[in-house]
Amino acid sequence: MRGEVPSVLKITDLVGYLPLVIFGLVLTYISLHAPNFLTLQSLELIVMQSLPVVLVCAGLAVVVMAGGDDVVSGGIDLSIPATAVLSAGITAQMLTSGMPLALCAVVALAACIVVGLSNAVLITKIGMTPLLTTLAMFVAVVGVNNVITVSRRINVDHSWIVALRAQEIAGIPAGILLVALIVAILFFAAHRTGWGLNLQAAGGSRDAAEISGIDANRLVAQSFVVAAFTGFLCGFFLLARGSGSSPGVQDNLMLEMVLATFLGAAFSPRRVVTLWGAVLGALLVAAISIGFKSIGVNVFWTGLIKGSLIVVVVAFSALAQRGR
Amino acid sequence: MTTRANTLRDVLLRFGFLIVFAAFFVLFAFWNPVFLQGGNLLNIVEGSAILMIMALGLTLIVATGGIDLSIGIALDFGAAFAVVAMSTYGLDWFSAACAGVIGGSLVGIFNAILVVGLRISPFLATLSTFFIGSSVQRIFTNGGGPISYRRMPTEFRNIAQGDILGVPTEAVIAAVLVVIYYLLLERSIWGRRIHAMGMQRPAAIVAGIRVNRILFGCFVFAAMTCAVGGLIAAANIRMFTPLSGFSYLLDAIAAVFIGAALHPRGRPNVLGTVAGVLFLGMVANGLNLMGLNFNTKDALQGIILVSALAFAVAQRRARGS
Amino acid sequence: MADFAVSLKDIVKEFPGVRALDSASLEVKSGEVHGLVGENGAGKSTVIKVLAGVYQPEAGSIMINGQSLNPATPAAVHDAGIRFIHQELHLVPHFTVTESVFMGQELRGRFGIAKREMRRRAEAFLRDNLGLPLSGNRLIRDLGPAERKLVQVARALIDGAAQVVVFDEPTAPLAIEEVDLVMGAIAKLKAQGIAILYVSHYLSEITDICDRVTVFRQGETVGVFDNITAASSAELIYAMVGRAISDMFPARTERSVDTGLSVRGLAAARAFSDVSFEAGRGEILGIAGLIGSGREELTDCLYGLRKRTAGTVSFEGRSLDLNTAAKAVAQGVVLVPRDRRNDGLVLPMSVSENATLATLDRTSRAGLVDAKAAAAATESHITALDIRPPNPDAITRLLSGGNQQKVVLARWLATDAKVFIFDEPTVGVDVGAKAEIYQLIADLAGKGASVIVSSSDPVELQGICDRIIVMMRGKIVDELRASDASVDDLVAATTGAASVQGAAHAG
Amino acid sequence: DGHLSLEGKTIGVAVVGTQHFWDREAFNGATSTVESLGGTVVPVDGGRDNQVHADNHDILLNNGVDAVISILGDGAVEPKFEALKAAGIPVFTVDHPSPHAINNTTSDNYYMGTTIGRYMADAIGGEGKVAVFNAFQEALRICDIRAGLWKYVLEDYPGIEIIQPELAEEFANAPEDARKKTLDLLSQYPEGAIDAIHVGCWDQPAIGVVQALEEAGRTDVLVTALDGGPDTLEIMAEEGSPFVANVAQQPNLIGATSAMNVARHFAGETLLPQTYVDVVPVNGRDEAIAAYEALGYGSLE
Numbered sequence A: 001m002r003g004e005v006p007s008v009l010k011i012t013d014l015v016g017y018l019p020l021v022i023f024g025l026v027l028t029y030i031s032l033h034a035p036n037f038l039t040l041q042s043l044e045l046i047v048m049q050s051l052p053v054v055l056v057c058a059g060l061a062v063v064v065m066a067g068g069d070d071v072v073s074g075g076i077d078l079s080i081p082a083t084a085v086l087s088a089g090i091t092a093q094m095l096t097s098g099m100p101l102a103l104c105a106v107v108a109l110a111a112c113i114v115v116g117l118s119n120a121v122l123i124t125k126i127g128m129t130p131l132l133t134t135l136a137m138f139v140a141v142v143g144v145n146n147v148i149t150v151s152r153r154i155n156v157d158h159s160w161i162v163a164l165r166a167q168e169i170a171g172i173p174a175g176i177l178l179v180a181l182i183v184a185i186l187f188f189a190a191h192r193t194g195w196g197l198n199l200q201a202a203g204g205s206r207d208a209a210e211i212s213g214i215d216a217n218r219l220v221a222q223s224f225v226v227a228a229f230t231g232f233l234c235g236f237f238l239l240a241r242g243s244g245s246s247p248g249v250q251d252n253l254m255l256e257m258v259l260a261t262f263l264g265a266a267f268s269p270r271r272v273v274t275l276w277g278a279v280l281g282a283l284l285v286a287a288i289s290i291g292f293k294s295i296g297v298n299v300f301w302t303g304l305i306k307g308s309l310i311v312v313v314v315a316f317s318a319l320a321q322r323g324r
Numbered sequence B: 001m002t003t004r005a006n007t008l009r010d011v012l013l014r015f016g017f018l019i020v021f022a023a024f025f026v027l028f029a030f031w032n033p034v035f036l037q038g039g040n041l042l043n044i045v046e047g048s049a050i051l052m053i054m055a056l057g058l059t060l061i062v063a064t065g066g067i068d069l070s071i072g073i074a075l076d077f078g079a080a081f082a083v084v085a086m087s088t089y090g091l092d093w094f095s096a097a098c099a100g101v102i103g104g105s106l107v108g109i110f111n112a113i114l115v116v117g118l119r120i121s122p123f124l125a126t127l128s129t130f131f132i133g134s135s136v137q138r139i140f141t142n143g144g145g146p147i148s149y150r151r152m153p154t155e156f157r158n159i160a161q162g163d164i165l166g167v168p169t170e171a172v173i174a175a176v177l178v179v180i181y182y183l184l185l186e187r188s189i190w191g192r193r194i195h196a197m198g199m200q201r202p203a204a205i206v207a208g209i210r211v212n213r214i215l216f217g218c219f220v221f222a223a224m225t226c227a228v229g230g231l232i233a234a235a236n237i238r239m240f241t242p243l244s245g246f247s248y249l250l251d252a253i254a255a256v257f258i259g260a261a262l263h264p265r266g267r268p269n270v271l272g273t274v275a276g277v278l279f280l281g282m283v284a285n286g287l288n289l290m291g292l293n294f295n296t297k298d299a300l301q302g303i304i305l306v307s308a309l310a311f312a313v314a315q316r317r318a319r320g321s
Numbered sequence C: 001m002a003d004f005a006v007s008l009k010d011i012v013k014e015f016p017g018v019r020a021l022d023s024a025s026l027e028v029k030s031g032e033v034h035g036l037v038g039e040n041g042a043g044k045s046t047v048i049k050v051l052a053g054v055y056q057p058e059a060g061s062i063m064i065n066g067q068s069l070n071p072a073t074p075a076a077v078h079d080a081g082i083r084f085i086h087q088e089l090h091l092v093p094h095f096t097v098t099e100s101v102f103m104g105q106e107l108r109g110r111f112g113i114a115k116r117e118m119r120r121r122a123e124a125f126l127r128d129n130l131g132l133p134l135s136g137n138r139l140i141r142d143l144g145p146a147e148r149k150l151v152q153v154a155r156a157l158i159d160g161a162a163q164v165v166v167f168d169e170p171t172a173p174l175a176i177e178e179v180d181l182v183m184g185a186i187a188k189l190k191a192q193g194i195a196i197l198y199v200s201h202y203l204s205e206i207t208d209i210c211d212r213v214t215v216f217r218q219g220e221t222v223g224v225f226d227n228i229t230a231a232s233s234a235e236l237i238y239a240m241v242g243r244a245i246s247d248m249f250p251a252r253t254e255r256s257v258d259t260g261l262s263v264r265g266l267a268a269a270r271a272f273s274d275v276s277f278e279a280g281r282g283e284i285l286g287i288a289g290l291i292g293s294g295r296e297e298l299t300d301c302l303y304g305l306r307k308r309t310a311g312t313v314s315f316e317g318r319s320l321d322l323n324t325a326a327k328a329v330a331q332g333v334v335l336v337p338r339d340r341r342n343d344g345l346v347l348p349m350s351v352s353e354n355a356t357l358a359t360l361d362r363t364s365r366a367g368l369v370d371a372k373a374a375a376a377a378t379e380s381h382i383t384a385l386d387i388r389p390p391n392p393d394a395i396t397r398l399l400s401g402g403n404q405q406k407v408v409l410a411r412w413l414a415t416d417a418k419v420f421i422f423d424e425p426t427v428g429v430d431v432g433a434k435a436e437i438y439q440l441i442a443d444l445a446g447k448g449a450s451v452i453v454s455s456s457d458p459v460e461l462q463g464i465c466d467r468i469i470v471m472m473r474g475k476i477v478d479e480l481r482a483s484d485a486s487v488d489d490l491v492a493a494t495t496g497a498a499s500v501q502g503a504a505h506a507g
Numbered sequence D: 001d002g003h004l005s006l007e008g009k010t011i012g013v014a015v016v017g018t019q020h021f022w023d024r025e026a027f028n029g030a031t032s033t034v035e036s037l038g039g040t041v042v043p044v045d046g047g048r049d050n051q052v053h054a055d056n057h058d059i060l061l062n063n064g065v066d067a068v069i070s071i072l073g074d075g076a077v078e079p080k081f082e083a084l085k086a087a088g089i090p091v092f093t094v095d096h097p098s099p100h101a102i103n104n105t106t107s108d109n110y111y112m113g114t115t116i117g118r119y120m121a122d123a124i125g126g127e128g129k130v131a132v133f134n135a136f137q138e139a140l141r142i143c144d145i146r147a148g149l150w151k152y153v154l155e156d157y158p159g160i161e162i163i164q165p166e167l168a169e170e171f172a173n174a175p176e177d178a179r180k181k182t183l184d185l186l187s188q189y190p191e192g193a194i195d196a197i198h199v200g201c202w203d204q205p206a207i208g209v210v211q212a213l214e215e216a217g218r219t220d221v222l223v224t225a226l227d228g229g230p231d232t233l234e235i236m237a238e239e240g241s242p243f244v245a246n247v248a249q250q251p252n253l254i255g256a257t258s259a260m261n262v263a264r265h266f267a268g269e270t271l272l273p274q275t276y277v278d279v280v281p282v283n284g285r286d287e288a289i290a291a292y293e294a295l296g297y298g299s300l301e
């Protein structure tokens, strides 16, 4: 009997879209007050500014999918922003000493993968909790990066890096196209392949996955390497955005990444962290921040607004969940 | 031969963290004899006091099965309320201290409302509190400028700078809180309930434990504790520095989880947290005395943190099996 | 010589300090339904894990289809066509039915996974092979327990290579009408020539569907029974526990019944409404009802786990405030929950810690736990309830189902509770422990408590209760005196057959 | 300058952060002056993240402001300046020399560095050991100037030795962090082994340094720093304070001057690339008391 009822849209389903509706209302309010906000140019600005966050969010989403969304005991990788900064730092440092970009990229990639593998080994072999491991890794990697760059800003004007920021292809910035491609590949891998489904199974219920012959540990390990890889890519977008590597970028990046990814779960009908949810979260958070700045909201208030938005969105999301 | 290798590995794993702790102690002592001097050891203890207090508060929250990213905000509020009470309202030192603790409790109450009332996960709830609390401080201080009060009463300054029988007051305060927290979390009936709830909430509810009330109480008590840290911070430098509490968060999390890793069942616990805090304090101090370039020092500190944690966890697992 | 699909001979498996299996043998013929029974801790789950290749035995041989497997690895066992339906519902709550059925064995399409094809096959398999029409897009968390169980079965069998399917207590979480769903599915599998190894504590199920039965006791095979009929129960019980359990249920004694719990017009949104009944002191009141009848919600509501929208509850005329579990406990109302692993016990805690959890203030001084007093209190319960192992520091996660249930009971016996609500008190509990628990329930009533037993097992209700109320679609539809009604009457009332009959009579 | 006006103009003011007194005052000076000249302000704050600060310029560009005042920041802002310039929006900087800016208004950092070097050397009698908090020399141009010239002056004093390694202060919790690091330092350098502690680019850590000296009961170590915010001037003004020299800036005036420069630009005046705003050298307690009043922070009795 249960199986045959055609699914009709219920009130409770509508409640499920409330988080998006709230964001929609806020953005509408902003565009009413900032005439320039709804232009293509500002849309491009929002996307351009969020590219690094989008990349690390995608990485974090993969880790959360594989490890489960309990922040304390499940999957989380706080070290991705540090990896990104390391990637940027190594590349910038090597570029200034005149090495070719390809070589810089290879070395940076190797370093990032070492970080990802270390996370993977500490978590799956030694059994440390991801929150703790990646937090400590964050501190260590930032420390190493500071040794490499001597904590200074390094300007980078390599034409390829500049192209990530300035080049356009068919009127669309190349950076956006590239990130879209990367996200699409990750999306395909995580949501449209057996590997991805197994990854989600491992995070959804580790027991269930293992009973089904899925090697959950292996997938968790792989997710950390994927995350480190997104960190590596993000490093180049950091270089492009900041036209060089600056110390201290990682802290803000980490907060934004966590905020956007877990907020993204509120947008998913299943209320779980998904790749597209994380990406949407990153874009919406950027849109809101930029929007509030555009209408001249006192800068001291932005944190309060951000915090309250999380509360409202997440509380409504919890409400929708309970209403089921 | 394999057996000998095995026993060595066994020993290493069994006493891993203790060995790491001792090894660093010896290393630091050899590197710079100053490390072992009474004054320096006292520095470590005194310098760890605020972190110890913050980590205690966090231990309580982690024991309930949650996390608190806003402990720094509670510290800031504690310091701000106390300094403003004295500088703007001219309250005496004791009332000011009480005002600070009450200020901290506001943060706890806010967290509790989000977590208990609105059922937002502690991670996201306290992240919001962090954003909101930071913003409130910036609004209040017109952007985040410190509020200095050089002429604060000596009694208040003594919270951080005095000593009781030769022991720095802040260390005494931290020690008293350690004892209180130990009794509360490891020996009292409330501690039993908190642990039950942290391990398996539905079962605790069915057992008739007032989980909401306990959770509420824990958030408020933890925040009040961190506000005491704020009092010490304010007394230390005779001013309130907005947004300064955040710098303790990562270390506090590390200390609590090192402590949990040392526990046979992986639970957050007071004595483990104490060990974690002292370890972090010792490493920071020891590296400072090694005369390394500061970038190298930071990197080493991070790497030591990762390795120490790995040892602590490996040790628990070796014991468990 | 391949007439045995599975043949385990003289298996020995030791854990530190325990010999879980000691010359255990188990042989399943091709195409038969083979039962495996034994007390809690007899070694059933262990032998299954040995067969699955999860544990490597110290001694013994494993043959599958006449081929020796040495060592048996999970992959080799899987390749040999053996599938396991584990007791726990190992599913991802936010996955769809399709995703769950194909978990770990996704079909590839031209572009990523073949979503449509997987969905079509999953739905077809569930409908045709298991008799369950179910949309492949439903989320697991929206399904009932039986549907979930069948999704588990579908996952094990969808590749069509299964020759032997092992079920470990598949019906434990199910209501009767759902049990039929699973039984029906098993019958269909058997008809396809698939052999089945069936582990259960429900002897009636065993005697209903099994061709042969193996009995374990303390890690040993103590008997293999052919020609199983409904009358085989007594034999099986004797083999399992080493003694005859002449009467599972305590003798019915006349107890004096005083005014006790009184429920008036109770209602909870979207669950039940207008529920009124009495459970006097010294009385055992049964609540019968199918899944979805409102029975589970009613016990939850009485215990403050679910919000009530109308009605009052009183005890001895004084009204009770039962808005939270804590308030219920404080007023002497306690619940032994159906899901003891989640709700009953804090599994990582010890027996002593669990047993004293509700009475901490009594074993404490100045707010501090008095370890000696707690241990002493626990010791006395361990002795009184015969909890095994008799060690107050044992971690409850490692206890068997029956002993875990006793620890929950010990906790409540330590309070001055006057109203005891039992929700599915004997799920997953072996016959011996079952009888002990029934005796305890009767003793509680004898001491003047109001006892409510909510159960999906009609035999249990009929055997232990004085009166039984029957719920259907959120209402009380019938009330039976156990002494006058048979189990069949009760089943009829629960499934609605009675009212149809009644209507026919009236018409 | 009574003729200057920003009537009808929208001016974007981007500041790297507002936690620090200097940043905040420069920001307040710029915004209040723009408003008093009749202009509208679009403020953006980088929250002390140079990257966020740089990105904020995009928002100003998008908002179509008439001019931008950019306060502090690192190289990450350069491409943003370029874009603004390309869109015809003039950029004015504060304490950040840039080829893309019309004008940079700043203190004379060269003078600050050399002055504090001389004052410190004099205070310790031309010889001794000094420790320096110097985390930002590599990271920020202005800090490189200040700390670099301080070192350059000290080259004339062969008897002065800079203790290696240099110390690194933190930005977030600077006074408390510096306090702890100083305590560690003092236990390593007992009485007589160290003569001064200098903060290379600003003054917040000096608060903690003074505190640590007091706690350790050390009267043999002197303290010097730069910026001269009200809180450090107050410390200098205390009886027997070890904090002996400072160079105070006028951040509010700097911000205001930058805003005036915007108005001058729109009035068709030609601006020089750099506008220097006077600094106030503060040598000793009496000068501290005087500077505190002169800079309008109130009075210290």
Ligand SMILES: Nc1ncnc2c1ncn2[C@@H]1O[C@H](COP(=O)(O)OP(=O)(O)OP(=O)(O)O)[C@@H](O)[C@H]1O
Pocket: C015, C016, C018, C019, C020, C021, C038, C039, C040, C041, C042, C043, C044, C045, C046, C047, C400, C401, C402, C430
């Ligand atoms: N992992 C283990 N470690 C140690 N001892 C174990 C382990 N698993 C099982 N045992 C022991 O083996 C014995 C048999 O356990 P098993 O799980 O096979 O019982 P069972 O027949 O399945 O019981 P139940 O009916 O409760 O499921 C138990 O008494 C237990 O002491």
Ligand SMILES: Nc1ncnc2c1ncn2[C@@H]1O[C@H](COP(=O)(O)OP(=O)(O)OP(=O)(O)O)[C@@H](O)[C@H]1O
Pocket: C015, C040, C041, C045, C087, C169, C397, C398, C399, C400, C401, C402, C428, C429
């Ligand atoms: N790690 C372990 N150490 C010791 N004994 C264990 C361990 N794991 C399981 N057991 C034992 O195995 C037996 C059955 O375990 P299992 O988890 O299968 O039981 P259960 O699920 O509680 O019971 P049932 O299957 O009847 O519901 C128990 O008697 C328990 O004591």
Ligand SMILES: [Mg+2]
Pocket: B046, B160, B161, B162, B168, B169, B170, D215
């Ligand atoms: Mg002190």
Ligand SMILES: [Mg+2]
Pocket: C044, C045
């Ligand atoms: Mg079992």
